[in-house]
Amino acid sequence: MPRGERAPLVIAIDGPAAVGKGTLARRLADHYDLRHLDTGALYRATAIRLLRVNGDPSQEAAAEAAARNIGDVDLHDPALRGEEVGQAASVVAAHGAVRRALLDYQRAFAAEPPGAVLDGRDIGTVVCPDAQVKIYLEATPEVRARRRLCELRSRGVESIESRVLEEIIARDARDRRRSAAPLKPAADASRIDTSALGPDEVFERAVATADSRLSSS
Numbered sequence: 001m002p003r004g005e006r007a008p009l010v011i012a013i014d015g016p017a018a019v020g021k022g023t024l025a026r027r028l029a030d031h032y033d034l035r036h037l038d039t040g041a042l043y044r045a046t047a048i049r050l051l052r053v054n055g056d057p058s059q060e061a062a063a064e065a066a067a068r069n070i071g072d073v074d075l076h077d078p079a080l081r082g083e084e085v086g087q088a089a090s091v092v093a094a095h096g097a098v099r100r101a102l103l104d105y106q107r108a109f110a111a112e113p114p115g116a117v118l119d120g121r122d123i124g125t126v127v128c129p130d131a132q133v134k135i136y137l138e139a140t141p142e143v144r145a146r147r148r149l150c151e152l153r154s155r156g157v158e159s160i161e162s163r164v165l166e167e168i169i170a171r172d173a174r175d176r177r178r179s180a181a182p183l184k185p186a187a188d189a190s191r192i193d194t195s196a197l198g199p200d201e202v203f204e205r206a207v208a209t210a211d212s213r214l215s216s217s
Helices: 021-032 040-051 060-068 072-076 083-092 096-111 123-127 141-154 161-177 199-216
Strands: 009-014 035-038 115-120 133-138 190-193
Touching (some): 009 021, 021 035, 021 115, 021 199, 035 040, 035 096, 040 060, 040 072, 040 083, 040 096, 060 083, 083 161, 115 123, 123 133, 133 199, 141 161, 190 199
Parallel strands (some): 009 115, 009 133, 133 190
């Protein structure tokens, strides 16, 4: 980087499913005039490619091949938010080969000036360990299940809260136990529990955290 140029600003937002990462990341990107990447969409796109050819998400070689063929158009597929896709995405995300295949895409996105806000599960620990701001969102499984249920019903998808809760707990276990980039907060991440907070309160706390980090750097 030429002398005098500032490094791109990178904000890493991590946390489990239905904790509010995407909502916060988009608002922070607008606030700081940065680009936004929902890295979970990369794994969902990989899952969709497999499911549409009756592929098995547990087969690493097939999942890796799907990941290496993802294009920008895949990230705008309206089927990305489906529950079946989300469960399959959690399975393919456990494959080290898949994570390696998508790593360069994420890092290149973050490195392009003026910077970016990336949300996922391993942004602050693996994808962008040098991010200037790292925030880890958390909430109880019960709260997250209710939020996901509301989201599903708003899209006309009927589901049962107990089933959604079971799926969230199972996904948490897969994400935390996988050997490749397990879900966990970075050692230097600021943690925000969103269980009892609304989106505006989460945003205000995140901005205060980011401003404090940036003013001291």
